[in-house]
Amino acid sequence: MNESFSVVREAVVLALLFVGALFLLLAGVGVVRMPDVFTRMSAATKAATLGTLCMLSAVAVYFNDFGVTVRSLLVIAFVFMTAPVAAHQIGRAAYFIGVELWSGTRLDELRGRYDAETHVLNSHTTRDDSASGETHDTD
Amino acid sequence: MNLTDNWIGATFVNLIYLMLMTAMLLAFVRLVYGKAAPDRVVALDLISAVVVAFTALYAVVTDQRELVDVAIGIALITFLGTIAFARYIERRARNDEE
Numbered sequence: 240m241n242e243s244f245s246v247v248r249e250a251v252v253l254a255l256l257f258v259g260a261l262f263l264l265l266a267g268v269g270v271v272r273m274p275d276v277f278t279r280m281s282a283a284t285k286a287a288t289l290g291t292l293c294m295l296s297a298v299a300v301y302f303n304d305f306g307v308t309v310r311s312l313l314v315i316a317f318v319f320m321t322a323p324v325a326a327h328q329i330g331r332a333a334y335f336i337g338v339e340l341w342s343g344t345r346l347d348e349l350r351g352r353y354d355a356e357t358h359v360l361n362s363h364t365t366r367d368d369s370a371s372g373e374t375h376d377t378d
Numbered sequence: 379m380n381l382t383d384n385w386i387g388a389t390f391v392n393l394i395y396l397m398l399m400t401a402m403l404l405a406f407v408r409l410v411y412g413k414a415a416p417d418r419v420v421a422l423d424l425i426s427a428v429v430v431a432f433t434a435l436y437a438v439v440t441d442q443r444e445l446v447d448v449a450i451g452i453a454l455i456t457f458l459g460t461i462a463f464a465r466y467i468e469r470r471a472r473n474d475e476e
Contacts, residue, residue, distance in 0.1 A: 260397040267404030287427035294434040321457040328464035333416035336471040
Protein backbone atom coordinates (compact mmCIF):
# COMPACT_ATOMS: atom_id res chain seq x y z
CA MET A 240 0.00 0.00 0.00
CA ASN A 241 1.42 3.38 -0.95
CA GLU A 242 2.13 6.16 1.51
CA SER A 243 -0.48 8.70 0.36
CA PHE A 244 -3.36 6.22 0.69
CA SER A 245 -2.25 5.43 4.23
CA VAL A 246 -2.33 9.14 5.12
CA VAL A 247 -5.82 9.53 3.68
CA ARG A 248 -7.05 6.49 5.57
CA GLU A 249 -5.53 7.82 8.79
CA ALA A 250 -7.32 11.15 8.26
CA VAL A 251 -10.63 9.37 7.62
CA VAL A 252 -10.19 7.28 10.77
CA LEU A 253 -9.42 10.35 12.88
CA ALA A 254 -12.38 12.27 11.41
CA LEU A 255 -14.79 9.38 12.09
CA LEU A 256 -13.49 8.95 15.63
CA PHE A 257 -13.80 12.69 16.27
CA VAL A 258 -17.36 12.91 14.93
CA GLY A 259 -18.38 9.82 16.92
CA ALA A 260 -16.90 11.24 20.13
CA LEU A 261 -18.67 14.54 19.40
CA PHE A 262 -22.02 12.74 19.07
CA LEU A 263 -21.44 10.91 22.36
CA LEU A 264 -20.45 14.15 24.06
CA LEU A 265 -23.65 15.76 22.78
CA ALA A 266 -25.61 12.80 24.13
CA GLY A 267 -23.98 13.36 27.54
CA VAL A 268 -24.80 17.08 27.47
CA GLY A 269 -28.38 16.26 26.44
CA VAL A 270 -28.79 13.77 29.27
CA VAL A 271 -27.72 16.36 31.81
CA ARG A 272 -29.41 19.46 30.35
CA MET A 273 -32.75 18.21 28.99
CA PRO A 274 -35.80 18.94 31.16
CA ASP A 275 -37.58 15.56 31.49
CA VAL A 276 -37.08 11.82 31.02
CA PHE A 277 -38.46 11.65 27.48
CA THR A 278 -36.38 14.46 26.04
CA ARG A 279 -33.29 13.11 27.77
CA MET A 280 -33.98 9.68 26.33
CA SER A 281 -34.46 11.16 22.88
CA ALA A 282 -31.11 12.98 23.07
CA ALA A 283 -29.21 10.03 24.53
CA THR A 284 -30.57 7.34 22.22
CA LYS A 285 -30.23 9.07 18.87
CA ALA A 286 -26.89 10.74 19.50
CA ALA A 287 -25.38 7.64 21.11
CA THR A 288 -26.51 5.45 18.19
CA LEU A 289 -24.90 7.79 15.68
CA GLY A 290 -21.77 8.00 17.84
CA THR A 291 -21.46 4.22 17.93
CA LEU A 292 -21.95 4.10 14.15
CA CYS A 293 -19.07 6.55 13.60
CA MET A 294 -16.70 4.90 16.09
CA LEU A 295 -17.18 1.40 14.67
CA SER A 296 -16.94 2.68 11.09
CA ALA A 297 -13.57 4.11 12.12
CA VAL A 298 -12.53 0.65 13.36
CA ALA A 299 -13.60 -0.91 10.05
CA VAL A 300 -11.69 1.68 8.02
CA TYR A 301 -8.58 1.46 10.21
CA PHE A 302 -8.08 -2.30 10.12
CA ASN A 303 -9.11 -2.70 6.46
CA ASP A 304 -9.77 -6.39 7.06
CA PHE A 305 -12.77 -8.49 6.11
CA GLY A 306 -13.32 -10.09 9.52
CA VAL A 307 -13.06 -6.82 11.44
CA THR A 308 -15.36 -5.03 8.98
CA VAL A 309 -17.99 -7.75 9.31
CA ARG A 310 -17.80 -7.58 13.11
CA SER A 311 -18.07 -3.78 13.06
CA LEU A 312 -21.09 -3.94 10.77
CA LEU A 313 -22.57 -6.55 13.10
CA VAL A 314 -22.25 -4.24 16.10
CA ILE A 315 -23.64 -1.30 14.08
CA ALA A 316 -26.63 -3.34 12.88
CA PHE A 317 -27.22 -4.64 16.39
CA VAL A 318 -27.10 -1.17 17.97
CA PHE A 319 -29.40 0.25 15.26
CA MET A 320 -31.93 -2.50 15.91
CA THR A 321 -31.79 -2.56 19.72
CA ALA A 322 -31.40 1.13 20.69
CA PRO A 323 -34.95 2.06 19.58
CA VAL A 324 -36.37 -1.00 21.34
CA ALA A 325 -34.56 -0.14 24.58
CA ALA A 326 -35.65 3.51 24.34
CA HIS A 327 -39.24 2.44 23.73
CA GLN A 328 -39.19 0.18 26.78
CA ILE A 329 -37.73 2.91 29.01
CA GLY A 330 -40.23 5.47 27.72
CA ARG A 331 -43.12 3.08 28.27
CA ALA A 332 -41.98 2.33 31.82
CA ALA A 333 -41.50 6.04 32.52
CA TYR A 334 -44.98 6.84 31.23
CA PHE A 335 -46.58 4.15 33.38
CA ILE A 336 -44.92 5.20 36.62
CA GLY A 337 -46.22 8.70 35.96
CA VAL A 338 -43.00 10.61 35.42
CA GLU A 339 -43.70 14.33 35.24
CA LEU A 340 -43.61 15.79 31.73
CA TRP A 341 -41.73 18.99 31.01
CA SER A 342 -43.76 22.06 31.98
CA GLY A 343 -43.54 23.30 28.39
CA THR A 344 -45.16 20.16 26.95
CA ARG A 345 -47.94 21.11 24.52
CA LEU A 346 -49.52 17.77 23.63
CA ASP A 347 -49.65 14.40 25.39
CA GLU A 348 -51.35 12.13 22.87
CA LEU A 349 -51.16 9.08 25.17
CA ARG A 350 -53.12 10.77 27.95
CA GLY A 351 -56.07 8.59 28.90
CA ARG A 352 -55.42 6.05 26.18
CA TYR A 353 -53.59 3.48 28.31
CA ASP A 354 -55.56 0.99 30.33
CA ALA A 355 -54.09 1.40 33.82
CA GLU A 356 -54.59 -2.24 34.78
CA THR A 357 -53.65 -4.18 31.67
CA HIS A 358 -51.20 -1.61 30.20
CA VAL A 359 -52.85 -2.00 26.80
CA LEU A 360 -53.00 0.97 24.43
CA ASN A 361 -56.45 1.89 23.10
CA SER A 362 -57.25 4.06 20.10
CA HIS A 363 -60.09 5.66 22.09
CA THR A 364 -59.76 7.31 25.47
CA THR A 365 -60.55 5.16 28.48
CA ARG A 366 -61.41 8.07 30.77
CA ASP A 367 -63.98 10.71 29.89
CA ASP A 368 -62.42 13.48 31.93
CA SER A 369 -59.28 13.55 29.81
CA ALA A 370 -60.61 13.17 26.30
CA SER A 371 -58.35 15.90 24.98
CA GLY A 372 -54.63 15.29 24.85
CA GLU A 373 -53.91 18.92 25.67
CA THR A 374 -51.93 19.28 28.86
CA HIS A 375 -53.30 21.74 31.35
CA ASP A 376 -51.24 24.38 33.05
CA THR A 377 -52.80 23.56 36.39
CA ASP A 378 -51.44 19.99 36.32
CA MET B 379 0.32 2.41 10.45
CA ASN B 380 -0.28 3.72 13.93
CA LEU B 381 -2.42 6.74 14.70
CA THR B 382 -0.25 8.02 17.53
CA ASP B 383 2.98 8.04 15.48
CA ASN B 384 2.69 11.70 14.45
CA TRP B 385 1.73 14.62 16.65
CA ILE B 386 -1.53 15.34 14.83
CA GLY B 387 -2.81 11.83 15.44
CA ALA B 388 -1.64 11.83 19.05
CA THR B 389 -3.34 15.17 19.72
CA PHE B 390 -6.59 14.03 18.13
CA VAL B 391 -6.57 10.73 20.00
CA ASN B 392 -6.06 12.52 23.31
CA LEU B 393 -8.85 14.96 22.45
CA ILE B 394 -11.19 12.06 21.60
CA TYR B 395 -10.30 10.32 24.88
CA LEU B 396 -11.11 13.55 26.71
CA MET B 397 -14.47 13.93 24.92
CA LEU B 398 -15.49 10.37 25.72
CA MET B 399 -14.45 10.80 29.35
CA THR B 400 -16.54 13.99 29.55
CA ALA B 401 -19.53 12.19 28.02
CA MET B 402 -19.20 9.38 30.57
CA LEU B 403 -18.84 11.88 33.40
CA LEU B 404 -22.01 13.73 32.31
CA ALA B 405 -23.93 10.44 32.07
CA PHE B 406 -22.61 9.57 35.53
CA VAL B 407 -23.91 12.89 36.88
CA ARG B 408 -27.38 11.96 35.62
CA LEU B 409 -26.96 8.45 37.07
CA VAL B 410 -26.24 9.89 40.52
CA TYR B 411 -28.68 12.83 40.56
CA GLY B 412 -31.43 11.35 38.36
CA LYS B 413 -34.83 12.10 39.83
CA ALA B 414 -36.78 9.04 38.64
CA ALA B 415 -35.66 5.46 38.03
CA PRO B 416 -35.98 5.76 34.19
CA ASP B 417 -33.51 8.67 34.31
CA ARG B 418 -30.91 6.35 35.77
CA VAL B 419 -31.65 3.65 33.20
CA VAL B 420 -31.17 6.20 30.40
CA ALA B 421 -27.84 7.22 31.97
CA LEU B 422 -26.73 3.57 32.20
CA ASP B 423 -27.67 3.07 28.54
CA LEU B 424 -25.56 6.06 27.55
CA ILE B 425 -22.64 4.83 29.69
CA SER B 426 -22.77 1.48 27.89
CA ALA B 427 -22.69 3.27 24.51
CA VAL B 428 -19.65 5.25 25.68
CA VAL B 429 -17.97 2.02 26.83
CA VAL B 430 -18.53 0.45 23.38
CA ALA B 431 -17.05 3.58 21.79
CA PHE B 432 -14.10 3.42 24.20
CA THR B 433 -13.46 -0.19 23.23
CA ALA B 434 -13.52 0.77 19.53
CA LEU B 435 -11.14 3.68 20.13
CA TYR B 436 -8.78 1.50 22.20
CA ALA B 437 -8.80 -1.16 19.47
CA VAL B 438 -7.72 1.47 16.94
CA VAL B 439 -5.09 3.13 19.16
CA THR B 440 -3.43 -0.09 20.35
CA ASP B 441 -3.91 -1.87 16.98
CA GLN B 442 -5.62 -4.88 18.60
CA ARG B 443 -8.43 -6.15 16.39
CA GLU B 444 -9.61 -8.69 18.99
CA LEU B 445 -11.18 -5.84 20.98
CA VAL B 446 -14.01 -5.57 18.39
CA ASP B 447 -15.33 -8.87 19.77
CA VAL B 448 -15.38 -7.27 23.22
CA ALA B 449 -17.52 -4.44 21.79
CA ILE B 450 -19.98 -7.04 20.46
CA GLY B 451 -20.26 -8.64 23.90
CA ILE B 452 -20.73 -5.33 25.71
CA ALA B 453 -23.43 -4.20 23.24
CA LEU B 454 -25.33 -7.48 23.66
CA ILE B 455 -25.20 -7.58 27.46
CA THR B 456 -26.08 -3.92 28.06
CA PHE B 457 -29.13 -4.20 25.77
CA LEU B 458 -30.41 -7.06 27.90
CA GLY B 459 -29.68 -5.04 31.04
CA THR B 460 -31.60 -2.01 29.80
CA ILE B 461 -34.61 -4.13 28.79
CA ALA B 462 -34.56 -5.91 32.15
CA PHE B 463 -34.47 -2.62 34.08
CA ALA B 464 -37.29 -1.11 31.99
CA ARG B 465 -39.53 -4.13 32.38
CA TYR B 466 -38.76 -4.29 36.09
CA ILE B 467 -39.80 -0.65 36.54
CA GLU B 468 -42.99 -1.20 34.55
CA ARG B 469 -43.92 -4.38 36.41
CA ARG B 470 -43.27 -2.75 39.77
CA ALA B 471 -45.66 0.07 38.77
CA ARG B 472 -48.32 -2.47 37.78
CA ASN B 473 -47.94 -4.43 41.02
CA ASP B 474 -48.27 -1.25 43.07
CA GLU B 475 -51.55 -0.42 41.39
CA GLU B 476 -53.12 -3.71 42.33
